[in-house]
Amino acid sequence: MDFVSIKKRLLKFSRSAWTPFAAIPIALGIGAIVLLIAGYNPLQAYAAMWQGAFKDRTAITEVLIKATPLIFIGAGLAVAFRCSIWNIGAEGQFYAGAVAATAVGIYLGDLPRFLLVPLVLIAGASSGALWGMLAAFLKNRFGANEVVTTIMLNYIAIFITGWLVTGPMIETAGLFAQTAKISQNAWLWRFLPPTRLHTGFILAVVVALVLYIIIFKTSLGYTIRAVGINPEAARYAGINVKRKVLLAMAISGGAAGLGGAVEVAAISYRLYQLISPGYGFDGIAVSLLVNNNPLGVIFSGILFGALRSGAEVMQMNAKVPSVLVFLIQGLVVLSVVAFGVYSYVSKEKEE
Amino acid sequence: MEDSMPKNNDPQTILRMEEIHKSFPGGVFANRGVNLEVRQGEIHCLLGENGAGKTVLMSVLYGLYKPDAGSIYYKNEKFDARNPKDAIQNRIGMVHQHFMLVETLSVAENIILGQYKPWKVLNNLDPVIKKIQQMSKDYGLNVDPTSLVQDLSVGEQQRVEILKALYHGADLLILDEPTAVLTPQESEHLLDFLRQLADKGLTIVFITHKLEEVMQISDRVTILRDGKTIATVNTKETNPPELAKMMVGRDVLMDLSKKEKQPGKIIFSVKNLNVKDERGLPAVKNFSFEVYEREVVGIAGVSGNGQSELALALAGLMNSEFDSIILNEISITKRDLTRLNQLGMAHIPEDRQKMGLILPFSVSENFIAETFNDRPFSKYGFLQFKTIKNYSQSLVKKFSIRVGDVDEEIAHLSGGNQQKVVVARELDRRPKFLLVNQPTRGIDIGATEFVRQQIIAERDGGAAILLISTDLEEIFALSDRILVMFEGQVMGEVSPNPDMIEQVGLLMAGKTIESVL
Amino acid sequence: AGQPAAEPAPAGEQPAAAFKAGLLAPGPVNDGGWNQTAYEALKRMETDLGAEIGYVEVEMSPAAFEKAFRDFADQGYQFILGHGNEFTDAAVAVAPDYPNTFFFLSSSRFYDPSVPNVIGLNSDSSQPCYAFGYIAAKMGTGAGLIGGMEIPPISESFTGFINGAHAVNPDFPVQVTYLGNWTDTASAKEASISYIDGGANFLLGNADFAGNGVYQAMLEKNVYGFGMFGDNTEKAPQQILANYILDYGAGLVHLADAVKDGTFKPTSNIEFGLVDDDVIYIVYNEGAATPVPQELRDEVAALYSKISSGEIDTLAPVE
Amino acid sequence: MELIPSILFLQGILAATWRMATPILYAAVGEVFSEKAGVINIGLEGVMLIGAFSAYSVAFESGSLWLGLLVGILAGILSGLIFAFFTITIKANQIVVGAAFNMIGMGITGFLYRSMYAVSAVPLGLKTFQSVEIPFLSSIPFFGEVLFKHNIMVYGTLLLVPLATFVLYKTAFGLSIRAVGEHPKAADTVGVNVVRMRYVSVMIGTALAAVGGAFLVLAYADQFVEGVVSGRGFIALAVVVFGRWKPWGAFWSSLLFGIFYALQLRIQTMPDVNIPYQFLQALPYLATLVVLVGFNKRRVQAPKTLGVPYK
Ligand SMILES: Nc1ncnc2c1ncn2[C@@H]1O[C@H](COP(=O)(O)OP(=O)(O)OP(=O)(O)O)[C@@H](O)[C@H]1O
Ligand SMILES: Nc1ncnc2c1ncn2[C@@H]1O[C@H](COP(=O)(O)OP(=O)(O)OP(=O)(O)O)[C@@H](O)[C@H]1O
């Protein structure tokens, strides 16, 4: 590959990756108007938000920690969406992963670390993958629309988790609706003490990278994209469409499940009823924001992590309700969309 | 020749389009100063290669596109349709190249769509249905207004389109390649019908690639090339070679030189193939045939008689039952069907956009649609972009496909060039057995000529070829033997002797071979 | 109109470093229930102690908890309340880094001498609810208990209620419904109606926001009920017989005062019960259509001392 | 179980079924319009929240439920306008915009609720729409309770569904909507304004979603709380598919959902049932899955251009 084409590619990539960032000011601007109307000082609010996300090394690592589950989920969803499967079920798949990881982390707790950590992660990934494949199976076998089935499976996964932590898996003391802590041998390494930054974040980045390569550089990814664009043509080309649907959902669910496992093994160390505050739904936006590009997901995941992280400090110090962050997230998505269309139009004109 | 165009306010002139310019974002100049003059009551053919700008010109007239420049006079007044509604209200009807029918609605619903204010209650469609039935009788169109469009054959849908235009009230009727999807009989019928309409005073603009049709039906012809008017001529004063030359800008070889058939061994044979269509009804019944080395077997038939199902079944894309299928002395089982590709079969599908191509993919990604998993295009599961690009560039050159860069999205190519990509990809695999379905449907003569030459070259190179086409001219031009298909069955075999055309037509209509010969 | 943006806490005669108290709430602080209780307690520290206060409705993910604790502690907060047992792990992880900060945990019985600055605070809702159950069984035909999710502060209050009711009549019909969330007022109301259809005429909701649906059902179907965690009389003025007031503020202000003065030296976790009659108490609604009769109030008062002395175990396992 | 209690049990469930189905049904019928025209709006949950909040705050401030409902509808229409602008005019991916709407709905209603109804304010309850007992009919045993003792917004669904069916299948407008979702170009060529049809359909969809949200605060519980919609927007999406993109289909599917929801709440009230409550709660969702799979033999296709921008 010659230098010019490398440069062109880099330019193209950075353009697509930075679009969300370019759109942030618009979203913040609209947010500021809402803040003003409600009687807050937007500058103060945003200053607090910035502080919360970036004031020092710890704050930044916390952003990365928050971004971790979003990157896992978003990168997986990018694969499903590329295959034109509208997986709204990452939330449930995340739960499935967290549950399996916890079970392994507790019940196989005596295993040595070098065995247990991989086992926990594999358990999470495969459990999430299975939960995702269930929807794919229903789609393939019965033609059941995945938007519906994945929504239903979300609820079911959450209820099963609720049952497990109030029933069979409740901690031995039996006091609270939570499981016992997983064995220390299952904990992921926090490599930058005293911060909590853990290997799970690295893993998320690696997963995003690998999924990027799979989607855009391998023949497997070629088939997944082909199925997503034109299943008829893909079938004609000898691609087994149903198998790809199953595979894409397995990858998507697997990544979400891995996210759940990492959340347990690196952060919470045990399972609660509500282990996810809606990561699965945020993940949809995280992926679509960067046009379902798994590499871009790293950026958009961090963006959302920073917004969330900052919002809490904004509430602490500027007394602005943190729910506002949902509004800002939504506005970011809309302005990215508008921005994307704008830059597309201007690009067309250039040519 | 442009000088010969009648000047202003000729009472005979119903439509005049002057210096029409229309471009699209991305630098496509579809119309670059087109002039067209149509006289009251004539049948006026518009002729031109793919992408010459015919459809765009008519779309401008019909209010679908706004021209960049130019003026239109219709019935001696400046005319400027902002949308199709304007056109319809001014009694312009258009039958579009791709059917504009909503399949899930009934015929009557399609016909009245857009005719009323939104709040109009359509509780009782009986009067509409009656009127359609009456019209359908008057025009001899035989259309049932209550059936759903999705249950109609292509020919019937075509009639619905025409009826729709007439129902809306048309003084000027535009038909964009209406015969591209019709059988010879249907085409014949349509042409007769249009003649009758014209005799009643209707003005018709007729777009086609088929020169015989032009000669047969039109009063005058306007030829477009590259978005410009080349000429308008009286049909009586011209001939097909001249028309072809004006279209393409060079002489066109109209007949194919084909070497004598040199029969070899059997390459492909099928015994008692049965296929059910999507609704579960038998579409192909006990179909048996064999194709020899260096031979083209043509399957003629009216569309909808099981040809699509036959092709899909053989390509392993549709479930089927059979006693035996043998390719190159290998007996194929049901499971193997999907692997036929690897065993030496190539398939040019009937609908390139639906099956042959993945539209948002690039040209080069489309070239590897079937071989993406094989070396050298893929190593250890990784695509080898450099190899793929080189390979694509060589194919583009070899098959003279007009495209700037092989990384360009294939959607940006013209229909003819898209078809060339499919043909190039399939032929480059040097297939033992080539299954070709409607290879030249809707592409211009230049491209048609090229594709047909390639098929013949492949035959001469030793391949066995099964050609399915509803275009009898094509069947006769290419085939060494002809099988006629009717309602899923073989009605008989005939040789491609031009004297046999009538018999083939009768077989296609369901007559038995005994009664025909 | 919104609250004024962050203004410095009324400094007054505060010492150089203002006393700061922070709250991690697991849900919106205006929920009219659990979270609001804590928020009001925080406000009390502001008014009574001149504390500088801050709160955060923390994202319900364990990842967020530790960060929120640290954000407060880093800013010099000496008193931080994690309002729920789910904050325990995070508090324990953070506490050793901030020896001068006290981390309090609601609905927790945590005490561990090795992390002496993490203290569980349990306000025993089962005790007032025991009294409610007792009243219901005396006055009613059956009771329905509607909870958000099955977590100890909820289930313990229900256990108390059932024990109280069964103390009067072991066959008194009383059942528990969980909604599975804290927001679905409509389902809460529908669950209440189910109980009423089934013959119950007492309702108790413990579901934060969703609890509003239970009050709504009392009002509409005219059945008895109780208010939880505060004075909810206005939501069903004729129907609510009594409110359980959790004046968390009263309890916390004490503690905070001690923390502020540096005199807080805990040796165990802290339990609030009926015995702390400024923190947990019951207020009868005199305006109810059928107020609780005086004899019954006397009986209930008698229960208080038995509960406080431990003679009655309000948390005894049900069946 | 004895006969009488079991009839009462059934009666209670059936009466609750319709109530529980109502908010979902409003949203689902609206979404039928939107999807028929080719636009899928997964932001229903957010729009319902916006409808609920604006209806509540106006009803609360003005004291008029009807005014609240009206403003709720207007807010829904405005949301639809914005949604349509992004998905139809800008041609953005409909799923992205829908996801954004869910966030915006959650954020803006939560934020405004905090700002406007600060902690420990005055009583925030409304006087909700009361049950209207239909004379005579409401005293029929069993059926009276099940069918004739509901509030006006529940009865409204009886008007809504036939009306929606009529509009979709018996008017030129409905014909255009159906055409626009199947084959917009065809509609375009006969003079149907595709963009306008899609805008209107989307706005009908969001207006009705807002009604569904408003129902929760004006006619069920008596005040807005954050997240009050509690997933009903997502259920409505499922109901549309399940009801095969038809108003009556949506009607029966939401009733089916309602009945399982009512059933699980009732079973929880029953003594001697020791099923973990989470399983009962999963019942409606499981049932939807099972029915979807079991009864989906005759596949009904979604509108052909669902999710695809025109041109
Ligand atoms: N909507 C469009 N956007 C961009 N380019 C277009 C569009 N429609 C047509 N074109 C381009 O305009 C040119 C003329 O197209 P047009 O459809 O008029 O050709 P045509 O003469 O009808 O060809 P054919 O015989 O294949 O139907 C082509 O190059 C085509 O690619
Ligand atoms: N919006 C568009 N942008 C770019 N290219 C377009 C656009 N719309 C149409 N085209 C291209 O314009 C060409 C003209 O369209 P048209 O349908 O007339 O194709 P065609 O050349 O006539 O082929 P066919 O014979 O298959 O109809 C096609 O190649 C199509 O891919």
Ligand SMILES: [Mg+2]
């Ligand atoms: Mg054309």
Ligand SMILES: [Mg+2]
């Ligand atoms: Mg064409």
